[in-house]
Amino acid sequence: MAAGALLLPLAGPASAASGTVLYASPDGTGSVCSLALPCGLTEARDAVRAADGAMASDITVYLRGGTYRLQHTLTLDNRDSGTDGNTVHWAAYPGETPVLSGARQVSGFQLYDSGRGVYRAHVPVGTQSRQLFVNGVRAERARTALNPGGFTLSGSSFTTSDPSYATLTNQSQVEVVDDNDWKQMRCPLQSITATSGGGSSLNVDPACFADNNTSVPNPGYPLNGAGLPRLDNVSWIENAYQLLTQPGQFYLDGNAGYLYYIPRAGEDLATADVELPVTQELLDLSGTPGHLAPVDDTDPNAAYTGSWATNSGRPYGDLGAGVHYTTNNGDSASYTFTGTGVQVLSETAPDEGGIDVYVDGVRTESVSAYGATRLAQQPVVTVSGLAQGRHTVKLVKTSGTYMLVDGFTVVPDAVQPVHDVSVEGLTFAYTTWNQPTSSGYVDNQAGVLWAPGTQTPIRIPAAVQVHRGSGVTFSGDTFTHLGGTAVDLADGTQRSTVAGSVIADTSGGGVSLGEVDDYYQNRTDLMTSGDSVHDDTITAVGQDYHDAVGVWAGYTRDAVIAHNEIGYTPYSGISLGWGWGWASCTLIATDCHHGTIYAGGNEITGNWVHDVMRVLNDGGPIYTNGGQGGGGQTSVLADNLVAEGNHTNNMLYQDEGSSSWDTHDNVVRFGGSNWICMWIATIHDITIHDNWSDNAHYCDNGTNVSFQQATVVSGGAWPAAAQQIIAAAGPAQRYRATSGPIDDDSTAVSYTGSWFNSAMRGYGDYWDGVHATTDNGDSATFSFTGTGVAFLTETNTDEGLIQVAVDGVAKGTVNAYSATRQAQQKLYAVSGLPSGPHTLTLTKAGGSYLVVDRFDVG
Structure with a gap:
């Protein structure tokens, strides 16, 4: 799909929803929640709860159009669930667009630095954010150019001969970023100091540097991180006022309460919609229990009675790289917890055996940890369905050479999803x-x-x-x-x-x-x-x-x-x-x-x-x-x-x-x-x-x-079976673009010949990428439904003649040659076609390259 293209929305509830219907609006108040007197989101949720206990049919909360500025997350839990086979709908009022926003709108910009074109606006002191959007376009945090070079890693500092970095202000807010293989690593700086040679030393926060370089987590399977790659290079430096140099960049000084921005061409900050996000989460639906994660056998709530020993050097994948174990029948391990259940992790192996399980002093079952293959972190004991409260599970060794304890996972609450x-x-x-x-x-x-x-x-x-x-x-x-x-x-x-x-x-x-x-x-x-x-x-x-x-x-x-x-x-x-x-x-x-x-x-x-x-x-x-x-x-x-x-x-x-x-x-x-x-x-x-x-x-x-x-397959000659997969891949037709720009990599474009793609060129291409060929006679055919189409490409000294055909009928040639490189140039357009399916075919006839960038359907 292309940016700005329109989608057919998935069908929402009917305008006359059945069952209970409530209404909310951005400026709604009170608890009536009617169409005439809509309420706010929190009040609508509370009204759902009031009606939820006796649901005989669905409940629909219609959100009227407009922006709901959320300073706090809207939270739903099990009380907000549908019951008795019914559903609670939170839906857009038909024909309107409700927007749940976590941003503060910023206005009042004044020119601050005319030499650099920097504008400044007040924001509340203490405001924190890492993003800014102007007229719906993401701004870039102030930063250096990509791969600035000249940095040497010395200890936990990146040093450079460039003295200007030492003049950056709010140095603990400055970040060093490293894009390295499959990872991105970021660390704030602790400080920046001048070097004896007249350069700068960017001193990385020690804890972050340890996590990203000297002590990269590498716990081994199954939480494997390999410990590589490490933060050892500078892809760019980010977030200082002095790095604010390009249109579309911003810098937030939350401590002083100022937002700085360099507008792009055509942006008028007196009328622009400037959105500064300040909320992390907009909607949270949480049942119980929440996140479950095992704790190690060394947890202080565990007690071991008998001749237990520990082993932290085994190569078998134990949780926390170690276990408690005993060889004596009758030895026991107890774990006291607050919740409704617990899982005890052990291992299964040929040298493991029987275990008696007691819950709150009562023997409940006998289990075996025997297994033909050694397997780590096995939940050999699972206790569930307890009343929420404080309990103790005890494991007593009854047979086998070893009994081993590796970890415990507490289930704190009954399983009650939000549903x-x-x-x-x-x-x-x-x-x-x-x-x-x-x-x-x-x-x-x-x-x-x-x-x-x-x-x-x-x-x-x-x-x-x-x-x-x-x-x-x-x-x-x-x-x-x-x-x-x-x-x-x-x-x-x-x-x-x-x-x-x-x-x-x-x-x-x-x-x-x-x-x-x-x-x-x-x-x-x-x-x-x-x-x-x-x-x-x-x-x-x-x-x-x-x-x-x-x-x-x-x-x-x-x-x-x-x-x-x-x-x-x-x-x-x-x-x-x-x-x-x-x-x-x-x-x-x-x-x-x-x-x-x-x-x-x-x-x-x-x-x-x-x-x-x-x-x-x-x-x-x-x-x-x-x-x-x-x-x-x-x-x-x-x-x-x-x-x-x-x-x-x-x-x-x-x-x-x-x-x-x-x-x-x-x-x-x-x-x-x-x-x-x-x-x-x-x-x-x-x-x-x-x-x-x-x-x-x-x-x-x-x-x-x-x-x-x-x-x-060569030359784009895909067999019929492959063409069917190409045509069917992606969203169903009702969710696909109906108008707007169509990119060169759309499935509606078929390429015949020796084509290749090139992305992130930085030349201003639509979506920053194109398809291209160097062979005369190669062609690209765009299939579309409409009454007209335009072909946009780049023009340059290495491009030339392109033959054009519409619905298989030749329409002459166009020339992509120009003395300088220019992106997204309209070389051909046709209108007034009968409404329906058509094809536009472009065939390379001269120059070094034929470049396809985008199509606009009319």
């Missing part, structure tokens, strides 16, 4: 996320980070968070201009959906699904399962955090990621799976970190993933990681179109530990060293068949991989 809630036709806009300002950005991969200090896994927060949801649906919504991720279906959310929605211009990712630290889970009611992300258009994610992806999924079961368009990303398009070789490392070592996962039965089907990997490396349009096959379920990767890989080494990238995949009927074009790659033996039990590619290269170093080479 049967539908959010329809709303717009969520203008959020920020300020943690990197104080503690940096400690990257692992794909928007999964390490928490500063604790080094536990966290993710970029989302504007809309669902924790422990069930049957929560987002349909026809818009998520835009965000300082984090758009939507996060987290903490065991089940049967929930993001569908027919538009996600564009986020600092983080698009949709996140699942967790990375619940791999061991054997309780199906606590698993992330049955969720769907389909028919969405997701573009321009990762605008600040370049490791973010369009759709990310960790440990999930029966997830469906289908018929989405995902494009213009700095890193991968879709990333599914986690844990690297946790479920398969015995394929390369006898004693290794080795456990089980519940992920399986997932589907990645019918997606159109294009123009990805624009900044970082070692990812791909579709990337899988870690095992599938949980519960014996094979996952499916089929019927996808992946194209324009840019820095991609592998277009279909089944990375370390990927297993139990059926990969078939995918079309791969325009990019990648390999159309598919399985590079190491821990990648196993994958069937690859009936794919098409314009690149014959692949790698297969996996184990038990049934590999069939793709049908290799």
Whole structure:
């Protein structure tokens, strides 16, 4: 889809909704919540709660159009759920556009520095934000040019001969940024000092530097980060007033209460809509329990009676790299907790045996930790259904050579999801996320980070968070201009959906699904399962955090990621799976970190993933990681179109530990060293068949991989079966663009001949990329429905004649030659065609290049 194109929205509720109907408006007050006297959002929620206890039919809350400026997150919980088979709808009033915004509107700009064109406006002292949007366009934080060069890493300081850095003000707010392979790393500075040689020393905050360089978290499988790459280079320096040099840049001095900005051409700050995001999260739907994570066997609430010992040097993948163990029958381990249940992690192995389990002094069951294969972090004891309160679980060794205790996961509350809630036709806009300002950005991969200090896994927060949801649906919504991720279906959310929605211009990712630290889970009611992300258009994610992806999924079961368009990303398009070789490392070592996962039965089907990997490396349009096959379920990767890989080494990238995949009927074009790659033996039990590619290269170093080479196509001569996949990939027709600019990488454009794509050129191309060919006779055909079309390209000294045909009828030639390079130049346009389907064909007839940039349909 092209920026600014129109989408047909997913059908919302009828204008005359059945059941209870409430109304809210941006300036609503009181508790009546009628069409004549609408209330605010919080009052509407409370009215839902009042009516919810006796739901005989659906409840609909209509949001009237306008901007709802949220200083606090709108929170929904189990009390706000649908009951008795009914649903609570939060929906746009028909024909209107309600916008939930986390921004403060800024006005009153005055010229501050005429020499540099800097304007300044007052904001409340203490205001924090990392983003700014002017007339709906993202501004850039003041920064140096890309890859400024001249820096040397000395200890935890970057030194340079340039003395100007030592003059930067508010030095603890300045950040150094390093885009390195698949990671982006950020750290605030502690200070900047002048060097004895007359240069500058940028002294990185010590804690952040440790996390990103000297002590990069590397806990091993399944929370594997490899410890690499490290923060050892400067991609740019960010966030100082003195770095404010270019139109469209801003600097926020929250301590002094000033916002500085250099307007772009045509921006009048007296009338511009200047939005400064100050809220992190707009909507939170949370059931219970929240996030669950195991604690180590050394937790102070654990007590060991008998002849116990500890071992922290085992190579088997223990939680926290160590265990408690005993060899004496009758020895016991007790754990006291407050909650409704607990899982005790141990290992299963041939030398483990029987365990008697007591809960609050009463023997409840006997279990066995025996297993034919040594497996780490196994929930050998699961206690559930207790009354919420303080309890003690005790494990007593009864047989076997060893009893081992590795960790404990407390379930603090009963499983009560927020459920049967539908959010329809709303717009969520203008959020920020300020943690990197104080503690940096400690990257692992794909928007999964390490928490500063604790080094536990966290993710970029989302504007809309669902924790422990069930049957929560987002349909026809818009998520835009965000300082984090758009939507996060987290903490065991089940049967929930993001569908027919538009996600564009986020600092983080698009949709996140699942967790990375619940791999061991054997309780199906606590698993992330049955969720769907389909028919969405997701573009321009990762605008600040370049490791973010369009759709990310960790440990999930029966997830469906289908018929989405995902494009213009700095890193991968879709990333599914986690844990690297946790479920398969015995394929390369006898004693290794080795456990089980519940992920399986997932589907990645019918997606159109294009123009990805624009900044970082070692990812791909579709990337899988870690095992599938949980519960014996094979996952499916089929019927996808992946194209324009840019820095991609592998277009279909089944990375370390990927297993139990059926990969078939995918079309791969325009990019990648390999159309598919399985590079190491821990990648196993994958069937690859009936794919098409314009690149014959692949790698297969996996184990038990049934590999069939793709049908290799040259010159754009795709067979009919491949053309059907191309045509069907992406959102269903009702959600596709109906007007506006269409980019050169659209599926509506077919290229015949030796074409290639080039992105991030920096010349002003539409979406900063083009398709091009050097061979006379090569052609591009654009299929469209309408009454007219225009062709836009660049003109330059190395371009020449282009033959034009409309519906197969020659229309003469146009010339793309010009003395200087000019982007997005209209070379041909036609109007007055009969309304209906048509084709525009462009054929190279001269010059060194024919460049295709965009089409405008009339």
